[in-house]
Amino acid sequence: MTKIPTSYLMNRAFTLVLTVFIAATLIWIIPRLSPVDPAEIMLSRMAAGGGAVANSDQILAQLQENFGLNDPLIVQYFKYLLNVVTLDFGLSTANFPTPVSELIGQALPWTLGLMILSLIITFIIGNLLGALMVWEHTPKLWKVAIPAAMVFTSIPPILSALLLMWIFSANLGWFPLTGSYGLLVEPGWSWDFIVSVLHHGFLPALSIVVVTFGFWALGMRGLMITVQGEDYTTLAKAKGLKNRYILYRYMIRNAILPQITAFALKIGLLIAGQVLVERIFAYNGMGKLLYDAILNQDFPVIQGVSYVIILMTALSVFVVDLIYPLIDPRIRHEGS
């Protein structure tokens, strides 16, 4: 009964493939448009920065292979696309000869964990607060406090991360300054490790939550005002339903739908913001990996990280698109 129309599915899958394809192509084209040979620049910069570079011959060979100086462009491009599909980005130049995919594999779970936690918490809190800003039965105190808090939510997470780190880690010492778990803790499914992970993850997550809920709250406020004026809300009240029931099942239930679409559009920017927060906290995720790679001119890693993050974004969008018809019966109808 609740079957998602095939045309809808095909459409979304096409968007997914196209997004990943365009991103991969951009990542491939950009270095090739550079007037000079990026491989040599990088090597010379590495040499200038760190004196002698170990394995420099091999690295140069690998970079040349990467930038495909040996094949015609079109062949290079298809080789690259094939590699990208299999998530093979070559070897890291800074940690030669570790494959880039291995480095990403180590960092990815941390980023994913932090992302799922912070994005979902933010989405729930933000939408709830936004709804309360409009609801007529919200306590007065809340109605004053929420809009006041909204002002600070324009700040990007990177700034709140600095501030929170300074207050709670540097000055108060409540939370560790860097890393995603304690140095003395053995990774594994032990109690100590879990506590350490939570302890380290708290501030990065908080600095994202504290400033991004406002985006959802403001969007929700506008939608709730519209829903509040809808005839079905009036009829719900006339039916003598309880206020809370109307809030959840009639108002939020309808106002949340465009928010979920907005979520899909916004995921990319939110993940980018999180990458920066990870860099501030030296959290062992993709952000730190990216930052270290930039510092070391490790181009294959930069490429790989960028690609994987965009892939993550596109997959998240796809997942949201798949969930959407389940909560909006009108989409299910459209295709049939």
Next chain:
Amino acid sequence: MTVLDLQNVSIDFPTSKGVVHAVKNFTLQIPKGRRVGFIGESGSGKTTTALSAMRMLASPGFVSTGKIFLGEDRTDVLGLSAEEMRQARLSRIAYIPQGAMNSLNPVMRIENQIWDGIVAHEGKTDPAELKRRSEEVLAGVGLEPHVGRLYPHELSGGMKQRVCIAIGVCLAPDIIIADEPTSALDVITQRHVMQTLREVQDRIGAGLILIGHDMGLMAQSVDDLAVMKLGELVEFGSVRQIIERPEHPYTKELISSVPLVGGESFLDPADQPAPSKIEAGAPPLLEFKQVSKVYGAVTALHPMSFTLEGDTPKIISIVGQSGSGKSTMGSIMLGFNPPTSGQVLFEGRDINRLSAAEALQFRKDVQAVFQDPYACFNPFYRVDHALKFPYKQFGYSKSDAETQKAMEEACTAVGLDPSAVLRRYPHQLSGGQRQRLIVARALMLSPKLLIADEPVSMVDASLRATILKNIYDLKEKFGISILYITHDLATAYHVSDYVMVLYHGHIVEAGPPKEVIGDPQHPYTQLLIDSIPWPDVDRDWGSASDARADLDRLQAISDRPETVFRGQVPGFALATG
């Protein structure tokens, strides 16, 4: 046995421009089982009054004085706690809202929307029992049990409104407030919904407040009538007394503003009709050659051909309900929407194959008045932009002073005070003023052909006759031929020289209005005429099952396109076959 007692109720709305007294000293009793109509124009306070009995006034409105008692135990509504008021809603006083299209939660199944009302008043109830009750109330409004499993977007407008009635009566309240329950529906569905409402209300013996602006609908539906104007109750009495012997001048105006089929004409034809601007012997003004329009799988318009000579000015009416294809016809004639097949010729030239210069000439010759006077003005400009711009664009303007003078003359001709309207912004004018400005615009540009697409359906009833008179004068005094597109048979009866009745993209009956509307032959036209509510208390409007049977009959003829020809008028020829 009073179920609702309003005593000296006044309702105020504080605004930035001071307090608006929306309702003043309103006193009325509604006895059990009695149907009371609240009639008045938008802004007269009829909905506000009714909502105050539910304590559901829109913020910041409030009841400033007066008492409201509900039911036979005379519960003081204004003295109830919020929770007590919540309990009273639906179980004692129910509301059937205006917007049938949006009154149901789009993401909830119909049966859940019936159940949640029951559960909110009776607490947790056995699912099987809930199911039984929802099916019972749905059956009560003539809906199948499976409708309960559907979502609102899967229902038609009439079905949605009947679901709203089912919700309203599911707890057998003392009184039902129905706020223009049929305003978004076409006349045939309107009759069905209205009769369903009456029958259900009769069965549970509740009082009924029917809010509306249509005197005809009131006459067919209620026992007593309360006439409201500017927040005051100006007249109250039995519906027969009010319609046959109205006392207040406003009531008389309301009654007289409803044109009747066969009734007295509200128009005053000129003694010497203006001659046409078209010379004899010129190619016909407008010609449809096998024109059809298909949107995807839906055929909006089946091939049709007709010729309008234009040598004597004529008003041709195209009558149909929503979805009949009549607005599609309008936009095809204006060249906004190319036909799927066939040709539209204006003065012998295909309007979809014009050169730039010819296109400009075509625009000068063909103008339009649209349905929604609110949308026709760009909110960014003062209203004179809409008149001045085309006048200059078409090269009529000799100087700014001359343009100004032309605008003022046109305003005066349609009964507007130029100094009071021309320099205003659209939102500062009423719908009636705006629509008259659009007519003034047409007058100023003096085209050969005017397409008037539902020009009065969004204007208050008392102004409709005036605006139609203005449009009629365009033909009579200025020699403009007019295509009048409408759903309203009564006005078409009076203004037109020739009528075409459109149903599902077919012309089902065509001829002079006296024949087609005065004595309809095609079953669809007959049904349309039967469904129109007249302000005639003695007329039998039939029962809900009659209406149901009629709808079924309609279904049966929907695929049989055959045109009943009822005669010709000179200057217009509808092709046979």
Next chain:
Amino acid sequence: MTDQQSQAHAGEAQTAQADMSGVTEKQMRRMRRFDNPWRNPKLMWGVGILLGIVAMGILGRIFWDPDLVFVGSAMPRQAPYGFENLRGQEGLLAHPLGTDGSGRDMLAAIIIGAPNSLFVGLLASLVGMSVGIVLGFTAGFVRGRTDDVIRVLSDVMITIPPLLILVVFQAAYGDVTLTMMALLIACFVWQSPTRLIRAQVLSMRESGYVQMARLSGASTSHIMFREMLPNLVPYLFGSFIANVTTSIVTAVGLEVLGLGPQRIPTLGRTIYEAINAGALIQNLWWWWGLPTLLLAVMFIGLLLINLGLDEVSNPRLRKL
């Protein structure tokens, strides 16, 4: 936010007790101000804050020595005036906001850096907006295949985070100028105005006044620019400001990763250097804190403008 009282008052009025006599003259004035939506306090505050930053950039260059922004202009790691650094040295009036780890004057760094950030945001957004207007109108008017391409492309590109593509770009190219960075960011901020304008154009096309204009023999350009565009203005402004915010966030993000212009002082680059030098642990709060604070103020200003513009385009929000 300043309208809480009058709003609370309106809320009470819903039931029987409230009375208008309790409304003070001040509240009436406040209510009257809603009549001109462009003059709402949020919008004015927001514009004021941004103009303040611009004024600081201009006046600062006149009254303060911008050359102090170079490395080694002063003794490094001095505290702002009235504070002490870790070595117990008092801050000096010569450098009222202190100095950074390589002896740049912080006041000069801010005077030069803040307008730079704003410049990047405005330029990127302006270019993105122009592209958006062209593509949006094209899609809305031409329709057909062109529309499909523009629609799909903007739908796809809107999900790609600009930061990551720009990271690749900068890693491959090295140093860029401020203008170059702005133009690069502009490549990723045209999507939302395009989508917005396309949607608005499609709905306006069917509106009565556009049909009236067509009946009046108006040309396509008249309909676009004289009939449609004026009504799009609040939306365009809103979209523009949102894009300025996104652009600055992206620029600062690049700078904090050590990319972006290397030789021009920007707020993000100052923060990058502060973090790298461990300013957080050494409690050199002015080094990273002042640019952070200034950026925060800038974003608050942008948010206020956006909230103000929301009220202009959606009158129902004005009640809140």
